[in-house]
Amino acid sequence: MPVTQSSAVTTCKILVGGDWIDSAATEFSEVFNPSTGEVIAKVPMGKGDDVDKAVQAAQAAFLEWKEVPVVERARVMFRFKNLLESNYEEIARCVTREHGKTLPEARASVQRGIEVVEFACGIPSLFMGESMENIARNVDCETVRHPLGVCVGITPFNFPAMVPLWMYPVALTCGNSFILKPSEKVPLASLLIAELLIKAGIPKGVFNVVHGGKDCVDALLTHPLVKAVSFVGSTPIAKYIYETGTKHGKRVQSAGGAKNHIIIMPDADMEQTVQALQASAFGCAGERCMAGSLALPVGDAADQLVPLLVESASKMKVGRTDIGDGADMGPVITAQHLKHVRTMIDKGEKEGANIALDGRVTKVADGPNGYFIGPTVIDKATADMSVVREEIFGPVLSVVRCQNIQDAIDIGQNCEFGNGAVIFTNSGAAAREFKRHFNAGMIGINVGVPAPMAWFPFTGWNHSFFGDLHIQGREGIQFYTQQKMTMTRWFSTQSGKFQDPIWKARNK
Numbered sequence: 001m002p003v004t005q006s007s008a009v010t011t012c013k014i015l016v017g018g019d020w021i022d023s024a025a026t027e028f029s030e031v032f033n034p035s036t037g038e039v040i041a042k043v044p045m046g047k048g049d050d051v052d053k054a055v056q057a058a059q060a061a062f063l064e065w066k067e068v069p070v071v072e073r074a075r076v077m078f079r080f081k082n083l084l085e086s087n088y089e090e091i092a093r094c095v096t097r098e099h100g101k102t103l104p105e106a107r108a109s110v111q112r113g114i115e116v117v118e119f120a121c122g123i124p125s126l127f128m129g130e131s132m133e134n135i136a137r138n139v140d141c142e143t144v145r146h147p148l149g150v151c152v153g154i155t156p157f158n159f160p161a162m163v164p165l166w167m168y169p170v171a172l173t174c175g176n177s178f179i180l181k182p183s184e185k186v187p188l189a190s191l192l193i194a195e196l197l198i199k200a201g202i203p204k205g206v207f208n209v210v211h212g213g214k215d216c217v218d219a220l221l222t223h224p225l226v227k228a229v230s231f232v233g234s235t236p237i238a239k240y241i242y243e244t245g246t247k248h249g250k251r252v253q254s255a256g257g258a259k260n261h262i263i264i265m266p267d268a269d270m271e272q273t274v275q276a277l278q279a280s281a282f283g284c285a286g287e288r289c290m291a292g293s294l295a296l297p298v299g300d301a302a303d304q305l306v307p308l309l310v311e312s313a314s315k316m317k318v319g320r321t322d323i324g325d326g327a328d329m330g331p332v333i334t335a336q337h338l339k340h341v342r343t344m345i346d347k348g349e350k351e352g353a354n355i356a357l358d359g360r361v362t363k364v365a366d367g368p369n370g371y372f373i374g375p376t377v378i379d380k381a382t383a384d385m386s387v388v389r390e391e392i393f394g395p396v397l398s399v400v401r402c403q404n405i406q407d408a409i410d411i412g413q414n415c416e417f418g419n420g421a422v423i424f425t426n427s428g429a430a431a432r433e434f435k436r437h438f439n440a441g442m443i444g445i446n447v448g449v450p451a452p453m454a455w456f457p458f459t460g461w462n463h464s465f466f467g468d469l470h471i472q473g474r475e476g477i478q479f480y481t482q483q484k485m486t487m488t489r490w491f492s493t494q495s496g497k498f499q500d501p502i503w504k505a506r507n508k
Contacts, residue, residue, distance in 0.1 A: 002191050010041045012187050012211055014050055015194055017057035018204025023211060024049040029184045034100035034331040035320040037369035041098075043184045046212035051179075051219035054208040058150040058177035059225045061205030066147050066175040068203075073173045074123050080169070080200035081117045084110070087196060094189045095160050096321050100333065100371070103325040105284050106161075112453075113165030116472065119454040120169035126477050127174065139489045145481040147175030148251065149227040152220045154181045154241065156233045157333050158287045158393075160189035166458075166471050167230045172206065174480040176228075179208045181216060185333060221245045228480065230471060231255065232289070235391070235417070235463050242466035253479055254466040255458065257391040258289045258419035262448075263408045263434060264297040264305055265425035273424040274308045276448035280422070281397040282313060282375045283449075285332050289464070290420050290442070290451045294388060295399045296408040302401045306379050309397075310357045313375040318359075320367045331371040332394055338371040341394035345376055348387035348398065354379045359395060383411050391417070405430055412439045418461030420450050441465070 002013045002020040011028070013020040023044030031041035044050075065073075084091070088110055095106040131142035153167040160182065168178045182190035194209055210216060220226060221244045228251040231241040238256030245252040262280065264273055280292030297305045319327035332338050342360055349355055355378055362374030373395060381388050381398040388398050388411075402408040412421060422444035423434040431445045441459035444450030452458060457470035469479040 002195060009039055012041060012043045012191060014044070014046065014054070014211060015191075015207070015209040016050075016053045016205075017061075017208070018198070025212070029213070031098055031185065031187065032334060033097055033322055034333055035322045035367050035370045037335070037371065041188060043187050043211045045184070045216070046210050047215040048219040050210050050212065051216060051223060054179050054210050055150055055220075055223050055225050057205040058179055058208050061203060062147070062149055062177040065177060065203060065206045068175070070124050070127050070173070070175070073175065074121050076201050077117055077121045077123070077169055077173055080197055080202075081114060081121060083196040083200055084114050084117060084193070087192075088114075091161055091189060091192060094192055095186075096330075098186045098188045099157065099160055100321055100330040101284055102321050102327055102330050105330075109159050109162040113162040115454040116165050117169045119473075120173045123173040123477075126474065127481075129483070135487075138492060139487055141485065141487050143483050143485050145174070145477075146484055148480060148482060149176060150179065150225050151176045151228040151480060152179045152181065152226055152230070154217055154220070154229065154231045154233070155183055155190075157183040157185040158284065158289075160186040161193060163232050164190055164193070166232075166476075168207065170476045171228075171230075171480045172202070174477065176480055177206045177208075179210060179220065179226075181210050181212065181220060184211060184213060187211060217241070218244070221250065222248050224248075226250060228252070229254075230479075232471070238466055239463070251479065252467050253469055253471055255289070255460055255471060256464050256466065257393070257417060258291075258460070258464050259294055259389070259391055259415055259417045260290060260292050260420045260422070261294045261296055261408070261412050261415070261438070261440070262292040262421070263402075263405065263423040263425075264295060264301045265405070265423065265427060265430050266299045266301045266304075267426045268301065268424035268446075269426070270301075270304050270308060272446075274305065274312055276424070276446075277305075277309060277397070278313050278316075278375075280448035282316065282329055282395045285329055285373075286395040287332060287393055289460075290449050291393075292422060292448060293392060293397060295397055296402050296411060297399065298402050298405055298408060302379075302399065306356055306377065306399060310377055313357055313377065316375055318362050318372055318374045319364050320370060323366075329375065329395060331367070332373060333371065335371055337394070338373060341373055341392060341396060344387055344390070344392045344394070345378070345396060348378045348381060348385060351385045351387075353381040353385060353387065353398070356399075383414070389415075405433060409434065409437050409439075415439065416462060417464045419464040420444065422447060422450060
């Protein structure tokens with residue numbers, strides 16, 4: 001692990017030009033084990049000096065890397081994929097320790113990251129351009145893709161391994177160099193994976209890592225040699241990243257927050273729906289932008305749904321995730337975030353909703369200083385309440401009872417976000433109505449979390465995404481490349497005998 005060891009607390013290094021070095025920072029942020037509240041690492045809060053070193057190294061490396069044949073770039077990814085699979089368990093346990101996910105959740109997130117690497121391994125086919133002969137008389141036309149240059153990834157705390165892997169495998173195989181700025185709350189998995197990428201044979205300077213907060217981010221967004229920025233995080237910061245980056249001439253894809261709606265029709269298979277809804281709302285302690293945080297039961301569906309959900313969710317074991325895999329749900333990320341989630345539940349109660357299942361009373365005996373809160377169901381909420389309008393990012397599910405499907409669709413129409421939405425039904429007509437008209441970019445039908453796999457784009461709408469080309473899939477290839485079109489004409493005495501008579505008449 002690229003860290004400096006001091007007693008039990010490690011200090012993270014930065015990766016610049018292929019070497020792990022100490023940051024120039026004089027201030028540090030603490031990384032916690034959320035299950036215990038203990039400090040496990042320190043992260044340098046780097047600024048412009050660190051960023052400029054990394055960008056200069058990345059730019060120098062890019063000039064050589066872009067000339068490496070695309071097949072050879074793909075071979076680096078094949079080796080990287082094998083190393084990720086060989087170190088799969090170690091990475092998952094690192095994610096669990098610094099983030100608090102359960103071990104099965106951490107393993108699943110690492111696997112989804114590996115799938116993006118698999119996608120990137122297919123770059124020789126994905127990178128192909130198009131061509132056409134005789135688009136005009138003796139004129140041929142072709143398009144080819146070129147890399148952009150130095151690309152940047154600024155990633156969130158909630159998926160320490162997966163989200164960075166959404167970005168740089170594709171960027172690198174497209175021929176770019178890359179600088180990763182992982183969340184200062186969870187840097188350790190990123191550093192572990194970076195070591196594997198070095199072992200896979202990535203040339204020095206092609207991949208770099210810096211640490212820091214706003215000063216570091218601003219330096220990346222304004223550096224003249226940075227060409228593209230990928231971001232995942234909250235909506236206010238996503239908007240800031242997009243506006244600042246584009247103002248300084250960068251190509252930006254910026255994914256923000258969400259309030260994902262789940263419509264439950266009366267004809268839904270209620271037992272299956274409850275299990276899917278529970279996993280969607282409370283999986284990863286609700287700390288994911290695709291969490292189902294707002295249930296919209298239609299008609300008498302609520303009278304079936306809420307009691308079954310409360311009964312099932314109340315049996316979930318909340319506990320430490322750093323000492324085994326017995327917990328169904330782990331802690332939230334920090335003490336400050338725990339306070340925020342509690343405050344939002346308090347707001348819902350004060351605004352008149354019914355707390356059908358109260359996670360605030362949850363205690364974990366062997367983790368008294370951990371950041372634990374149990375699954376919470378807020379029933380009989382209304383569309384104007386804070387718990388319905390605002391992203392909570394915790395294990396809190398609000399329930400708004402609707403008279404009909406149009407009421408549920410209207411609630412979504414008035415939502416500022418637009419990541420995902422789901423319907424549970426056995427009615428093809430209801431599913432079609434929902435799919436066509438709901439105001440979100442990712443739609444699920446009897447699927448709790450409609451997050452796409454690596455071959456498809458992560459298509460948030462509204463204030464859930466700022467930019468034009470989304471993360472993942474072919475849009476990811478387009479984002480990290482620019483097209484060049486070439487028209488070629490060679491004069492020949494053999495111009496051919498046929499001429500279209502209509503064309504000939506019009507062009508006399």
